[in-house]
Amino acid sequence: MANNTSIIGDLKHPKNDHQIIIVQILVIIFLWINMLLIVTFLKTKSFHTSARYLLFALMLLSDSFLLVLSDILLLLTALRVPMPVWLCIIVFFVVLLYNMVTPITLAAMTLERYVAICMPLRHAELCSTRSTVHCILIIHGISSVPSIAILSVFFASASTNVYKQNMVCSVEIFILYPWHNHLRSTISQFFFFIMCIIIIFSYYKIMKVAKAASGENKKSTLRGLTTVILHAFQLLLCLIQLWSPFIEAAALQIDLRLYAVVRYCNYVIFVLASRCLSPLIYGLRDETFFLALKRFYRS
Template sequence: MADNNSLVGGQPLLRKLNYRVILVQVLVTLFLYINFLLITTFFMKHFFYTTMRYIFFANTLVSDCLILIFTNTLLIMSYFPFTIQTWLCLIIYIVLSLYTFVTPVTLTAMTLERFVAICMPLRHAELCSTRRALHCILIIHGLSSIPCIVFLSVFFASATHSFYSQDRICSVEAFTIHRWQGHLRSAISQFYFSIMFITIVISYIKIMKVAKAASGENKKSTWKGLRTVILHAFQLLLCLIQLWCPVIEAAILQIDFMLYIDVRYFNYITFILVPRCLSPLIYGLRDDKFFLALKYYALCGLYKKKSYDFSS
């Protein structure tokens, strides 16, 4: 009994959890700082906020920031048991549910923009204008809200009025009253991600055909676009695996609580934090124009490069 207490209720477990929370805080703070710096750079140049691919990029940054802030809040509340009323938890759930889909749907839109730029260059200016980009942002949020609306409609039909005034530790599982609700959410999510993954694969195949036929500078630009699509596919794959995490964690919880804690921590780092740090890598550091602008503004204008036109 003494050994069990030391593992589950004693100080060693508390220190272990606290170390993990501190590590997550460091990572989240770092990613948020980088994202806010990228968002600031985006708004500093007219060229960025009038170009479709950079508008989509900024949309993923905002989405990722909201995901990081809210998931980190839930993490802290679960590690240091802090209860809130269900209606407030419901608001947090709506934001998380919406922006869990906004990022991958935007990734798919960014892939299609690269497809148009490489495979249909003569129509790129027409199809990828600033006005169309803003319309696409609205469509992205509309498509992303459908799973949340469906799931919440089922939840509202099942929950009693007293449920909303209860105090509880906020989690996604709090709104899954019946097991089939979890299956419904998973089915809708799998359908969405299957469509998005197929879209990215088809775009990859089309771009690859153009890359093989291109030459000179066009070939170099095309292969760079192809690598971007591959990174989008990898990022989307991590988001897809994230959907299976609650199912796996629920099964492990029935077997071993300590293993459940370890697996849940690993899933949070690998499938929530890591995909959110790939967006800055794909467009913030690999894109030459954005990287030079970021370097310029990050160093308060001390860095200048003659080959870069800051007036564009």
């Protein structure tokens, strides 16, 4: 059973052409929306010095890249096009890396809101442009941990002949033993646990400030609290795919056709839709970003 920590193989062996066509339409729509938000960010110079919008742009770029790469892999898998295993290893590393960047960025954005509301006097210092760039590098470093761990055990277990072969690139080729799958699942659940703690901690601290605030401060704090809740919802959509293997395993025990349907729905809802609709909601909800988006649309 493959863990959905990776996008590779999440929609393996689609049986119907109409499923492929639906995915292509969704990818085009979602990429267009993401590109609209990215261009709005690039055209608004004030966003380039804000930690909040820099992290938002990172999430948009990461999701767009993941949409394109996962769609290419889907088509290659559907057409049964093989590639060298060494190339699949590189692709696997990149896809798993950017699959983790979004939830970790959401956690960082939540902490930024916590600093802005609970530590306003230190916000300019802790969330400066320089600090945000360092934060982006740290996000990529942390996001690479699952890839490094999974590939390390693969390198230790696979024979040298494997790297000379051509295979259809899928997460299944990295599962040589059952414990490899258990390791990947353990890493995923650990990240899920840590990010849930960050969300709960930030929500609790902001709630305390909201109760003590009054007037305009209270209104601003409540907006921050709503933002944290939205981040929690976005994070849930991104991380729920970590639990998908358990649902898929249960469906596989019932019927193979049901399993294929469940896997397809997981890909469309929790990989494609969650990586576009949530950023769109966040962008529209943010008053400053929404006004910039309106100006760009009118021009």
